[in-house]
Amino acid sequence: MSKPRSLALPPRTRVRRLDTVRGPFAVLDAEPDGERRGTVLLLPGYTGSKEDFLALLGPLTDAGYRAVAVDGRGQHDSPGPRGRAAYRRRALALDAVAQAAALGDGPVHLVGHSFGGLVARAAAAVAPDAFRSLTLLSSGVGRVSRPQRVRVRALRAGLALLSKDRVWRAMCWLDSRGEEPDTSDVPGLADFLLRRWNRTRI
Numbered sequence: 001m002s003k004p005r006s007l008a009l010p011p012r013t014r015v016r017r018l019d020t021v022r023g024p025f026a027v028l029d030a031e032p033d034g035e036r037r038g039t040v041l042l043l044p045g046y047t048g049s050k051e052d053f054l055a056l057l058g059p060l061t062d063a064g065y066r067a068v069a070v071d072g073r074g075q076h077d078s079p080g081p082r083g084r085a086a087y088r089r090r091a092l093a094l095d096a097v098a099q100a101a102a103l104g105d106g107p108v109h110l111v112g113h114s115f116g117g118l119v120a121r122a123a124a125a126v127a128p129d130a131f132r133s134l135t136l137l138s139s140g141v142g143r144v145s146r147p148q149r150v151r152v153r154a155l156r157a158g159l160a161l162l163s164k165d166r167v168w169r170a171m172c173w174l175d176s177r178g179e180e181p182d183t184s185d186v187p188g189l190a191d192f193l194l195r196r197w198n199r200t201r202i
Contacts, residue, residue, distance in 0.1 A: 002048040002113070007188055010058035018070065020098035026050065026077030030057040030067045037064035038132065039105040043096060044069070045114030045138075049076035049196050052113060065109070070099055072119070074201030082201065093122035100130045113137040168197050 009015070013030040028050045040060055042053045050069035060067035073095055074080020074087065085091070096119055100108045110131045112120030117139020124134045144152075151174070158167045 002045055002052045003189065003193065004051045004054050004186070006054055006186060007051065007192055008054070010054065010061065012061060013057055018068070018099060018102050020095070020102040022095050022098040023073070024079065025073070025095070025099060026071040028053070028057060028067075028069045030061045032061040032064045032066060035064060036066055036105075038109055039066040039068065039103055040109040040111060041096070041100055041103065042067065042069040043072065043110070043112040043116035043120050044075065045116050047197070047200060048113065048116070049200075051076075051192070051196075053111075066103075066105065068099075068103060072096075072116070076196045076199050080201045087201075089118060089122050090126070092119045093126050096120065096123035097127040097130050100127075107132040109133045109135070111135045111137065112139055114139050164198060168194065 010030055012033060013028055016027060016029055018025045018027045044050060044052045050071050053069035057067045071078035072092060107130055110120050117136035120134055124131050
């Protein structure tokens with residue numbers, strides 16, 4: 001699971017709702033101090049959220065870019081329907097295209113982390129004119145490693161049989177090799193991670 005290094009909002013960053021033709025999405029919207037060179041739309045990974053990009057918002061705005069990190073449908077603070085069909089890659093890609101359009105800044109730079117990179121690639125394929133560039137973080141054309149495939153299968157099986165709370169405890173145990181995860185250097189991180197997990201439709 002992804003873990004923000006800090007939960008503090010950078011200067012000139014607003015938590016707000018982005019209304020699109022495909023529904024509302026929770027975003028962190030960070031503005032540069034001065035002339036804008038462009039806009040960057042940031043898509044998080046499968047169990048992540050907009051907060052995963054907190055460390056990037058400041059450097060992007062310092063470089064003159066508006067940076068908008070989004071919770072995809074059903075992620076953390078964004079609403080989402082039940083049912084697998086609503087979360088297919090094409091549906092999520094169309095969400096990203098709608099988010100880019102709703103920002104009103106013309107073509108945007110698109111950044112996707114992990115599974116968000118797969119969504120970003122699909123969005124760029126569906127509507128290439130909506131994006132100036134595509135950047136993938138920890139995401140690419142290579143096959144997912146065998147240990148990660150095993151973990152994803154175990155996660156899916158666990159969610160079908162166990163409560164989200166028990167699956168969460170098992171994930172923490174696996175991530176920390178049996179030790180409690182160390183979140184002491186980021187105040188409030190442990191509570192945030194649990195809250196995000198419970199509010200995300202998986």
